[in-house]
Amino acid sequence: GQNIDQPTxxxxxxxxxxxxxxxxQTSGFNGLFWYQQHAGEAPTFLSYxxxxxxxxxxxxxxFLSRSKGYSYLLLxxxxxxxxxxxxxxxxxxxxxxFVFGPGTRLSVLP
Amino acid sequence: xxxxxxxxxxxxxxSGTSVKIECRSLDFQATTMxxxxxxxxxxxxxxxxxxxxxxxxxxQGVEKDKFLINxxxxxxxxxxxxxxxxxDSSFYxxxxxxxxxxxxxxxxxxxxxxx
Numbered sequence: 442g443q444n445i446d447q448p449t450x451x452x453x454x455x456x457x458x459x460x461x462x463x464x465x466q467t468s469g470f471n472g473l474f475w476y477q478q479h480a481g482e483a484p485t486f487l488s489y490x491x492x493x494x495x496x497x498x499x500x501x502x503x504f505l506s507r508s509k510g511y512s513y514l515l516l517x518x519x520x521x522x523x524x525x526x527x528x529x530x531x532x533x534x535x536x537x538x539f540v541f542g543p544g545t546r547l548s549v550l551p
Numbered sequence: 552x553x554x555x556x557x558x559x560x561x562x563x564x565x566s567g568t569s570v571k572i573e574c575r576s577l578d579f580q581a582t583t584m585x586x587x588x589x590x591x592x593x594x595x596x597x598x599x600x601x602x603x604x605x606x607x608x609x610x611q612g613v614e615k616d617k618f619l620i621n622x623x624x625x626x627x628x629x630x631x632x633x634x635x636x637x638x639d640s641s642f643y644x645x646x647x648x649x650x651x652x653x654x655x656x657x658x659x660x661x662x663x664x665x666x
Contacts, residue, residue, distance in 0.1 A: 474655075483557075483644050483657040484595070528594060530655075539585075539655060544594045 443467045445542035447529055452548045453519055461514045461527050461545045469534030475503050475514045476528040478544070484528055487514070516547075524549045553579050555647050557658025564635055564665055572630045572661045574645030580625035581647035585655070586618075589642040601628045635665040 444466045453459040465473070472491040476484035490496055490505035490512060502515040516523055529542040554577040564570050574584055582603050587595040599620050600608045607620035619631040632639055642662055646655040 481642070481662065483660045541595045546592070
C-alpha cells in the first residue's frame with residue numbers, strides 16, 4: 442500500500458528555520474518531491490531527491506533517507522510569503538505515478 | 552520549461568449542468584496527464600490518469616460516468632463534470648509528465664462552484 446505522513450500544521454517566526462518532516466511507506470520508490478502550494482493555487486515544484494543525502498537550493502534544502510523512508514524539507518530565513526502548504530510526494534517505480542502526502546500548512550508569524 | 556495551461560480558472564454552474572475543464576501542454580507533448588481534486592485544507596487526491604488515445608484509468612471511488620476524461624491529442628486532455636451537484640464543488644488540477652522532466656508540471660487549477 443501507499444502511506445505518506447506529514448505534520449498537519451506548523452508555525453514559525455519570520456527569519457527562523459523550520460524543518461518539515463515526511464515519512465513514507467510505498468510499494469515502490471523512484472524519487473521524492475516537495476511542492477509548495479499557496480491557497481487557491483496549483484502546487485509549484487521545490488525539490489527532488491532520488492539518492493540519500495541533502496539537496497540544497499537557496500533557502501530550501503531537502504534531505505532523504507531511503508532506508509528509513511524519511512525526508513525533510515528545511516526552510517531557512519523564513520519570510521512571510523513562505524506561509525503555504527508543503528506537499529511531500531513519492532513517485533512510484535514506474536516513474537509515472539505520484540502519491541501525495543496530506544500536506545503541512547506552515548504559518549510564518551512576524 | 553514545461554508549461555501546462557488549464558482553463559477556465561474558475562466556473563460557477565447550476566446544479567444538473569455539465570462543465571468542461573481543459574488542460575493543455577503548451578511546449579511539450581504529454582502522453583500522460585493526471586487529474587486531481589482538492590477539497591479545502593486537504594491534499595491532492597488523484598481522480599484519474601489520462602493516456603493519449605486510450606481510456607482513462609480511474610481511481611477507486613471516482614465515477615467514470617460522472618467525470619468524463621478525454622485525451623484526444625498529445626497536448627490536450629479534458630475533464631467534463633456531468634450533472635454537477637454542489638458536492639462536486641472543489642478545486643480541480645491537472646498535471647502532466649514526460650520523460651524529459653523529473654516531476655509533474657501542474658496546471659493553474661479550476662475552482663468549480665456548483666449552486
